[in-house]
Amino acid sequence: MNKQIQIIVLWLLLIVGISIHSLIETGEALFFAPLPEEPYEDGIPMFAHIIYIASMVLPMLFVLLTLFFASKAFKIVSLVFASLLTLLHVFHVLEEGGLENITQLLLLSLVAITSAILVVTIVKWLRAKEKVN
Numbered sequence: 551m552n553k554q555i556q557i558i559v560l561w562l563l564l565i566v567g568i569s570i571h572s573l574i575e576t577g578e579a580l581f582f583a584p585l586p587e588e589p590y591e592d593g594i595p596m597f598a599h600i601i602y603i604a605s606m607v608l609p610m611l612f613v614l615l616t617l618f619f620a621s622k623a624f625k626i627v628s629l630v631f632a633s634l635l636t637l638l639h640v641f642h643v644l645e646e647g648g649l650e651n652i653t654q655l656l657l658l659s660l661v662a663i664t665s666a667i668l669v670v671t672i673v674k675w676l677r678a679k680e681k682v683n
Contacts, residue, residue: 553671553674553675553678554616554617554620554675556671557616557628557668557671557672557675558613558616558617560664560667560668560671561609561610561612561613561616561668562613563664564609564635564661564664564665564668565606565609565610565613567657567660567661567664568605568606568609568661569606570657571654571657571658571661572602574651574653574654574657575654604635604638605635605638608631609635612628612631615628616628622676625672625675625676626676628672629669629672629673629676632665632668632669632672633669635665635668636662636665636666636668636669639658639661639662639665640662640665640666642658642662643655643658643659643662646658
């Protein structure tokens with residue numbers, strides 16, 4: 551399978567994994583925490599927007615860009631971003647740590663492993679010799 555296709559599939563798996571993680575996290579709030587009587591006045595906090603953009607929107611952008619770009623500079627930017635996400639995912643798994651919610655622990659572990667595989671795949675893509683047709 552083409553490296554670009556592998557990378558796109560890995561990015562998509564990350565997006566799906568983080569989306570499911572967010573859904574489960576919201577579900578926990580519905581099941582275990584009382585909802586506020588009044589909605590928050592300021593809407594969604596800025597830190598939540600930053601997390602959503604970094605973990606879902608930017609990977610979607612990388613899916614799109616990976617379809618059309620294969621320059622060395624783009625591969626390096628992809629590698630840096632994927633590496634940062636991998637660190638984030640690994641630390642998030644360690645942060646969750648306990649077995650209170652086994653589903654989240656398994657899901658976050660899968661996301662961290664997928665992130666690491668993405669980094670390795672991008673490194674291989676970066677090192678690959680381009681075929682001249």
